[in-house]
Amino acid sequence: QGTRDHPPAHVALRDRLLAAVVACFKRHGAATIDTPVLELRETLTGKYGEAAKLIYELQDQGGELLALRYDLTVPFARYLAMNKITNIKRYHIAKVYRRDNPAMTRGRYREFYQCDFDIAGQFDPMIPDAECLKVVHEILSDLQLGDFLIKVNDRRILNGVFAVCNIPDSKFITMCSTVDKLDKMPWEKVRSEMVGEKGLSPEAADRIGEYVQLHGGLDLIERLLQDPKLSQNKLAKEGLEDMKLLFEYLTLFGIAGKMSFDLSLARGLDYYTGVIFEAVLLQQENDHVEESVSVGSVAGGGRYDGLVGMFDPKGRKVPCVGVSIGIERIFSILEQRVKVSGERVRTTETQVLVATPQKHLLAARLKLISELWDAGIKAEMLYKKDPKLLKQLQYCEDTGIPLAAIVGEQELTDGVVKLRDVATRKEVRI
Amino acid sequence: QGTRDHPPAHVALRDRLLAAVVACFKRHGAATIDTPVLELRETLTGKYGEAAKLIYELQDQGGELLALRYDLTVPFARYLAMNKITNIKRYHIAKVYRRDNPAMTRGRYREFYQCDFDIAGQFDPMIPDAECLKVVHEILSDLQLGDFLIKVNDRRILNGVFAVCNIPDSKFITMCSTVDKLDKMPWEKVRSEMVGEKGLSPEAADRIGEYVQLHGGLDLIERLLQDPKLSQNKLAKEGLEDMKLLFEYLTLFGIAGKMSFDLSLARGLDYYTGVIFEAVLLQQENDHVEESVSVGSVAGGGRYDGLVGMFDPKGRKVPCVGVSIGIERIFSILEQRVKVSGERVRTTETQVLVATPQKHLLAARLKLISELWDAGIKAEMLYKKDPKLLKQLQYCEDTGIPLAAIVGEQELTDGVVKLRDVATRKEVRI
Numbered sequence: 085q086g087t088r089d090h091p092p093a094h095v096a097l098r099d100r101l102l103a104a105v106v107a108c109f110k111r112h113g114a115a116t117i118d119t120p121v122l123e124l125r126e127t128l129t130g131k132y133g134e135a136a137k138l139i140y141e142l143q144d145q146g147g148e149l150l151a152l153r154y155d156l157t158v159p160f161a162r163y164l165a166m167n168k169i170t171n172i173k174r175y176h177i178a179k180v181y182r183r184d185n186p187a188m189t190r191g192r193y194r195e196f197y198q199c200d201f202d203i204a205g206q207f208d209p210m211i212p213d214a215e216c217l218k219v220v221h222e223i224l225s226d227l228q229l230g231d232f233l234i235k236v237n238d239r240r241i242l243n244g245v246f247a248v249c250n251i252p253d254s255k256f257i258t259m260c261s262t263v264d265k266l267d268k269m270p271w272e273k274v275r276s277e278m279v280g281e282k283g284l285s286p287e288a289a290d291r292i293g294e295y296v297q298l299h300g301g302l303d304l305i306e307r308l309l310q311d312p313k314l315s316q317n318k319l320a321k322e323g324l325e326d327m328k329l330l331f332e333y334l335t336l337f338g339i340a341g342k343m344s345f346d347l348s349l350a351r352g353l354d355y356y357t358g359v360i361f362e363a364v365l366l367q368q369e370n371d372h373v374e375e376s377v378s379v380g381s382v383a384g385g386g387r388y389d390g391l392v393g394m395f396d397p398k399g400r401k402v403p404c405v406g407v408s409i410g411i412e413r414i415f416s417i418l419e420q421r422v423k424v425s426g427e428r429v430r431t432t433e434t435q436v437l438v439a440t441p442q443k444h445l446l447a448a449r450l451k452l453i454s455e456l457w458d459a460g461i462k463a464e465m466l467y468k469k470d471p472k473l474l475k476q477l478q479y480c481e482d483t484g485i486p487l488a489a490i491v492g493e494q495e496l497t498d499g500v501v502k503l504r505d506v507a508t509r510k511e512v513r514i
Numbered sequence: 515q516g517t518r519d520h521p522p523a524h525v526a527l528r529d530r531l532l533a534a535v536v537a538c539f540k541r542h543g544a545a546t547i548d549t550p551v552l553e554l555r556e557t558l559t560g561k562y563g564e565a566a567k568l569i570y571e572l573q574d575q576g577g578e579l580l581a582l583r584y585d586l587t588v589p590f591a592r593y594l595a596m597n598k599i600t601n602i603k604r605y606h607i608a609k610v611y612r613r614d615n616p617a618m619t620r621g622r623y624r625e626f627y628q629c630d631f632d633i634a635g636q637f638d639p640m641i642p643d644a645e646c647l648k649v650v651h652e653i654l655s656d657l658q659l660g661d662f663l664i665k666v667n668d669r670r671i672l673n674g675v676f677a678v679c680n681i682p683d684s685k686f687i688t689m690c691s692t693v694d695k696l697d698k699m700p701w702e703k704v705r706s707e708m709v710g711e712k713g714l715s716p717e718a719a720d721r722i723g724e725y726v727q728l729h730g731g732l733d734l735i736e737r738l739l740q741d742p743k744l745s746q747n748k749l750a751k752e753g754l755e756d757m758k759l760l761f762e763y764l765t766l767f768g769i770a771g772k773m774s775f776d777l778s779l780a781r782g783l784d785y786y787t788g789v790i791f792e793a794v795l796l797q798q799e800n801d802h803v804e805e806s807v808s809v810g811s812v813a814g815g816g817r818y819d820g821l822v823g824m825f826d827p828k829g830r831k832v833p834c835v836g837v838s839i840g841i842e843r844i845f846s847i848l849e850q851r852v853k854v855s856g857e858r859v860r861t862t863e864t865q866v867l868v869a870t871p872q873k874h875l876l877a878a879r880l881k882l883i884s885e886l887w888d889a890g891i892k893a894e895m896l897y898k899k900d901p902k903l904l905k906q907l908q909y910c911e912d913t914g915i916p917l918a919a920i921v922g923e924q925e926l927t928d929g930v931v932k933l934r935d936v937a938t939r940k941e942v943r944i
Contacts, residue, residue, distance in 0.1 A: 089596070095548050110862070119519050152551075432543050434543040467637035467642050
């Protein structure tokens with residue numbers, strides 16, 4: 085339940101998508117690592133808050149207590165701490181496991197791919213953070229998924245907002261999850277959740293509302309830096325100054341136009357400590373192709389400076405910032421697009437079928453195909469002693485093989501091969 | 515225990531190895547599929563004999579009872595039956611899980627990669643079987659692993675041998691595992707295991723010994739086809755006739771020279787029904803590089819015509835033949851070779867480092883690197899506002915980046931970039 089087999093057409097399309105993503109990661113000088121699917125249970129304990137109940141545990145068959153990884157970030161942090169690595173830029177594309185309620189039509193599975201790019205190390209502020217956003221911008225542009233927007237915020241600004249609105253520290257995390265809903269419901273509903281479920285006073289909720297409904301660019305950052313209350317809060321001020329720097333770098337990268345400093349962006353995970361961001365595709369109203377696919381967040385990430393320290397015996401920190409590309413969701417969109425376009429995705433790369441027009445020529449086919457393979461040419465033949473020529477040509481059409489190398493009695497006598505273009509039916513003797 | 519993190523240099527080398535293997539699979543027109551790491555426990559039950567105790571089971575957390583896949587062959591057979599696929603050529607490279615005693619120095623892990631190529635479908639005899647052997651031959655030749663030999667046998671011939679030696683059917687499987695040891699111990703020891711542990715009469719053991727010590731080529735096949743006892747056994751006769759056909763095809767492929775028809779080859783798995791084979795590297799006596807790595811089987815496979823039927827409700831069979839490339843073992847050999855050669859495996863593909871020789875030029879670097887990325891060039895820069903030029907060039911040497919694009923105050927004024935070849939220190943202004 086919640087898992088699936090991927091048939092060849094599926095994998096071929098996914099490989100096409102991943103090739104574009106990996107090309108971007110490599111363009112940015114990232115190396116790649118591989119960690120086990122199995123982790124010690126204790127490694128995952130206390131990293132995912134409420135979601136811990138979704139972790140797959142292995143049966144105790146003697147020896148260590150194990151679980152399946154829930155994401156790639158925690159194993160990455162463990163890897164850095166275990167190997168005392170203080171400086172790395174790496175990507176990792178692999179499957180993760182969550183015992184969630186599967187919703188296959190909406191692309192939610194229990195086994196799915198994550199696709200992460202992270203920069204670890206102590207660096208000057210906002211330079212690696214800006215690069216992560218550049219990576220997201222490049223990938224979404226390359227894949228031509230339509231118009232998109234990247235929302236950016238900072239956990240320090242959000243914490244500052246809560247502080248100046250007199251929300252107690254203990255409510256910050258639960259407030260984050262309520263604020264995060266502003267992208268799906270109107271302020272009035274969010275406000276009533278704050279007051280009703282979370283027990284805030286209407287005045288406190290309104291004070292928060294004045295901030296979290298704001299979004300903009302450099303102008304908004306400047307304005308908030310002048311805000312009499314927020315500018316007095318140390319965390320918020322740090323966050324806003326870094327946000328200003330970030331937008332300067334994004335402008336130099338030429339990508340500030342797609343960025344929105346959005347105070348309602350909160351993101352779920354506890355471990356974020358600084359910049360957070362999320363990329364969303366913008367709905368195209370007249371494009372009913374996309375309608376059937378739920379459009380939403382296609383990438384997200386942020387800075388997590390405390391996670392590696394949790395795995396180091398001396399608590400030594402390694403600052404990290406990273407992004408996760410939502411390739412399962414992007415894949416659904418591409419799959420839908422291919423379906424509508426009627427494109428037939430080839431599942432093999434075969435260039436030529438070795439064929440014979442008469443009987444008793446298996447030996448000739450075996451010799452020719454062997455020569456082609458040894459010359460590095462992608463070649464197939466039917467596994468029949470005496471296949472009909474029509475069947476062989478039909479196979480080419482069915483599987484998209486562009487050429488047939490035909491060797492018959494006449495060709496054998498003349499020492500040639502007849503090369504046929506399957507689409508145009510043109511033949512040349514070579 | 516028994517798992518490991520793969521650092522960048524490891525993954526880079528493995529990717530190089532896999533690229534060669536995948537190129538061969540694609541050259542032969544194979545598609546690829548992906549199946550879940552999780553399988554229903556009942557899918558794996560009864561497929562691995564004794565080895566079943568090595569299967570990793572997941573904790574019962576409600577819902578289905580699950581296990582981690584033990585190999586890629588059983589999931590492949592399940593996939594064919596579930597989707598009623600009767601005809602496919604596919605490869606699959608993925609991790610499998612075995613709760614075995616790990617022996618990391620000998621390359622035995624609990625999580626490791628398998629790399630399988632299989633041809634499923636009802637075809638004329640021995641054509642796909644010969645192609646599997648051609649695939650092994652191509653891969654071992656391409657990887658330049660030194661001299662190798664591919665041992666070939668047929669389960670039907672082995673069963674025929676046991677039958678004509680009057681071994682009861684019930685002892686066939688246990689006899690297979692004893693015979694299989696002939697590659698590691700002399701006949702006398704194998705014989706005493708047969709007589710001592712397995713309770714065979716000395717005469718029966720000697721009769722078996724006359725056959726299983728034989729190995730050769732077409733000449734041996736012809737001789738056995740004339741053997742008064744064996745030629746009377748239906749299964750053995752079928753096997754020998756197919757073996758003759760196979761050697762004819764291998765001769766047409768030009769690879770019969772590396773093949774040895776070896777009656778001692780038995781292979782462990784129960785599900786083989788016809789041809790079986792195993793590739794071994796031949797020890798190079800004077801090459802002490804290889805000494806530290808245990809050389810042995812680097813590929814193996816065979817025909818399993820009954821496995822898919824076990825998953826079909828009506829027992830419909832899909833004949834299959836396939837090969838598994840022992841990439842973990844091959845990887846150990848390549849890794850050892852790289853270590854001895856002193857080659858430094860690059861873990862990134864970065865072509866150019868964007869550098870500045872003076873302070874206050876971060877903006878210039880960000881603009882230039884952004885242009886390079888957008889033009890598809892693999893570029894890095896240091897994440898410092900004002901790095902020293904020496905540090906930047908040192909980074910190039912440490913990580914193997916061949917070029918530095920230097921932009922200083924003079925270059926900015928002149929509207930040029932200084933491109934420096936890191937190795938030769940030659941510079942050009944462009």
